[in-house]
Amino acid sequence: MRKNVYNLALIGFGTVGRGFSEILIKKRRLLEDYGLEVKVVAICDIYWGSIYDPNGIDLSKALNLVESKREEKILEKEYDAPYKGWDAVKTIKETNSNVIVEVTWTNLETGEPGLTHVKTALSEGKHVIMTNKGPVAIAYHELRDLAYENRVFMMYEGTVMSGSPAIRFIREALAGVKIIEIHGILNGTTNFILTKMEEGWSFDEALKEAQRLGYAEADPSADIDAWDPAGKAAILVNTIMGGRIHPKEVEREGIRGISKESVQEALKEGYKIKLIAKIWREGEEIKAAVKPQRIPQTHPLASVRGVLNAITVKTDHLGEVTLIGPGAGRLETGQAVLNDLIAIHRYITSGSKFYA
Numbered sequence: 001m002r003k004n005v006y007n008l009a010l011i012g013f014g015t016v017g018r019g020f021s022e023i024l025i026k027k028r029r030l031l032e033d034y035g036l037e038v039k040v041v042a043i044c045d046i047y048w049g050s051i052y053d054p055n056g057i058d059l060s061k062a063l064n065l066v067e068s069k070r071e072e073k074i075l076e077k078e079y080d081a082p083y084k085g086w087d088a089v090k091t092i093k094e095t096n097s098n099v100i101v102e103v104t105w106t107n108l109e110t111g112e113p114g115l116t117h118v119k120t121a122l123s124e125g126k127h128v129i130m131t132n133k134g135p136v137a138i139a140y141h142e143l144r145d146l147a148y149e150n151r152v153f154m155m156y157e158g159t160v161m162s163g164s165p166a167i168r169f170i171r172e173a174l175a176g177v178k179i180i181e182i183h184g185i186l187n188g189t190t191n192f193i194l195t196k197m198e199e200g201w202s203f204d205e206a207l208k209e210a211q212r213l214g215y216a217e218a219d220p221s222a223d224i225d226a227w228d229p230a231g232k233a234a235i236l237v238n239t240i241m242g243g244r245i246h247p248k249e250v251e252r253e254g255i256r257g258i259s260k261e262s263v264q265e266a267l268k269e270g271y272k273i274k275l276i277a278k279i280w281r282e283g284e285e286i287k288a289a290v291k292p293q294r295i296p297q298t299h300p301l302a303s304v305r306g307v308l309n310a311i312t313v314k315t316d317h318l319g320e321v322t323l324i325g326p327g328a329g330r331l332e333t334g335q336a337v338l339n340d341l342i343a344i345h346r347y348i349t350s351g352s353k354f355y356a
């Protein structure tokens with residue numbers, strides 16, 4: 001079978017970049033069956049260093065170096081690559097990559113540095129897969145136009161509900177319905193903390209565990225103060241609802257004011273406290289809000305526990321349709337990157353139009 005060759009540059013080799021690399025090693029055979037020949041030709045990480053080999057990097061070796069030594073610039077020091085030390089922009093522009101995987105940290109104020117990485121990649125005519133929420137939350141329309149102009153795909157499934165396919169679920173599986181309203185639980189860390197507080201853990205203990213498990217953002221106040229779900233709500237408004245909103249315009253209240261005692265009191269009264277994101281239409285405008293709410297224990301969202309997320313889409317012809325699944329995690333988010341890669345391949349080989 002003829003295979004399409006995808007040379008990937010990983011911009012970021014943190015939790016998600018490494019989670020995806022592990023998956024790639026495991027799923028190489030499956031990708032071949034799908035008709036993809038995938039190589040990672042470059043890894044560029046601000047802490048671990050930057051390496052480029054046009055013939056492909058040995059991912060097991062790179063993973064092993066980082067996991068076992070955990071030393072700054074370890075890839076440059078100990079991985080024998082023909083080119084080293086290139087910054088992200090040079091890596092995007094000058095490597096023989098044709099797919100840029102942007103998995104650096106999220107910045108919901110400016111989108112940077114991810115935004116520059118994505119713009120550079122699209123302008124160079126390279127497909128982009130990102131789990132970084134900043135660029136798509138802040139500059140979706142501009143990036144979409146850039147992707148169209150350069151005839152490439154821009155994929156961002158992992159930005160909302162990690163590997164649970166929220167974007168494709170709405171955009172493709174529900175194509176044709178009118179979306180009246182969306183509500184859901186879009187942050188794994190806070191849902192994990194709220195669940196653990198029901199079980200008697202303190203806020204701080206639960207947050208530490210969420211960090212240990214790789215759910216929390218680099219700065220966990222992004223989760224606690226609901227910036228992260230506000231960013232995800234903005235992504236849904238901009239990409240799926242046809243609206244235009246900045247994360248700062250999403251009404252927002254986090255879970256800082258929620259104590260173990262209040263969670264347990266709600267429980268006794270037949271409620272659960274959940275951080276609920278809501279997107280709705282108001283005339284021509286699409287609005288969004290994220291706030292903690294008391295949900296009756298009989299409500300489907302009350303049963304969404306731990307790092308699980310959920311999205312309920314209220315439609316004209318189907319009533320309410322709900323997707324429940326993991327919302328964070330290294331392999332879970334790595335899976336979103338794999339899914340986007342397979343999607344790009346499917347679209348290319350079926351002659352689909354480029355889109356973002």
Ligand code: HSE
Pocket residue numbers: 159161162186187188189190215216217223228327328329
């Ligand atoms: N910090 C995010 C969460 C990661 O907890 O949901 C996934 O976007």
